[in-house]
Amino acid sequence: MTDSSAYRVQTTSRLAQWRIDNLASCTYRKSDPFKIGKWNWHLSIEKNRALYVKLYPEISNLTRENPPIASFIIRVVCSVGDRKTLTHPVNVSNFAAEITDKQIKSNDDFVWAIEVPLTGKFIIDVEFLDLKTASPGGGEPCSIWTEESTGRRSNATALASLGRMLAESIHTDITINASDGSIGAHRSVLAARSPVFRSMFAHNLKEKELSMINISDMTMEACQAFLNYIYGNIEREEFLAHRLSLLRAADKYDIADLKEACHDSLLEDIDTKNVLDRLQSASLYQLPKLKTSCMRYLVKFGKIFDIRDDFNAFMQSGDRDLIAEVFHEVLNAWKGF
Known part of the structure; x- marks a missing residue:
């Protein structure tokens, strides 16, 4: 491991890993900053009678004004001999609940003392379950990932009107048959959102003649979520519950923005x-x-x-x-x- 790589933390969207080849030559090491959510973070280790592991955000205006409220699992994995995992001794869900009102601002807010001596290579693994910020109005803290996934909306009034057209079956002119039920919809809306639907209605196919589309590979609930997305009326929980079905439908009916939304969400x-x-x-x-x-x-x-x-x-x-x-x-x- 080179000098520069000794301080580098590898990350995905919610997971960070710091690989350490040898700590024998020093008693303290601090990682390079790594980005998870809105913040840059550091890991540090200190050898005294025990090994102390710290996780904390980099000091910045963002940290001062809106420090994170974090829920995470932290592990240390030793790679000498059998694969051996040491996990934070407090149950993570209880730990998260215990610090709900405690914002992580400094390198003293999370300190984990490991009494077991470690030799050889080891890995510090941090899996973030959630990151929250305080609500501007003084209410419950808000998950930053919820904010990011629901923040992209078009004009609320127009979307609400489209949603009412679907929910109240206002002048529907096409029936969609799912595997366990039927839903009314609008040719014009479907054709505007999907080139596959547009082609169906433009040619003398059975869907145009019978005013009916069979989507037998979707349940009513999944099909309703699919239509709700098309009409701009889907809720976050509904989207998350049916992501894989929505991905399949997006691919089948060539709805690029839905496919990309599923792709981005599945990464998170x-x-x-x-x-x-x-x-x-x-x-x-x-x-x-x-x-x-x-x-x-x-x-x-x-x-x-x-x-x-x-x-x-x-x-x-x-x-x-x-x-x-x-x-x-x-x-x-x-x-x-």
Whole structure:
């Protein structure tokens, strides 16, 4: 490891890892700044009788005016011998709740003392579950990721009117049959949002003749979410609950902005429970950023070792070319470690 790389922290959207080859030559080390959310952060380690790990935001006007309220999991993984994980001794959800009203401003606000001696290479792994800021009006703290995903809206009055057209079936002229029910919609709105729908209605196809579209691969709930997005009336929770169905529909009906919205959203909360499904979706629907992020999460950040059973099942049933790509990344990573 070069001098410069000894202080570098690798990151994805919510995960940070600091790899340390050797701490024997010094008693204190501070990482280079790394960006998670709106803030630049630092990790530091100090050897005394114990090893002290600190996580804190870089001092700036943003930190002074709007310091973060953080929820995260922190681990130390020692790479000598068996893979060995030391996790913060306080339950993370309880820890987050205990600091809900405590804003992290300085390097004394989060200090973790590790009594177990560490030798050889080790990794400090921080997975951010949420980052919040204080509400300007003095209400409950607001998640910055919620703000970012719901902040892009068009004119509220026009969107509300479109939403009413759908919700109240105002002059609907086409019926959409989902797998377990039907919904009324408007040809003009569908045609304006999707070139596939526009082509259906422009030619003498059965959809035009029967005033009916069959979408048998979507449930009523997913189809309602799909139409709500098209009409500009979707709620965040509804969008999150049906992201994969919406991604499939966006790809099928060539709705580029919906596909991109799903792509961006799926990048935000990759974890061990969903990374393999997202990797397969990224390959199937040609989502390069999501594919790269999943590969990095699995290989560069070492999470492939945490999901061995799921990965074995993936190797049995997954796409052969995709499995080969994963193994290629693993081999490259081993060469560089």
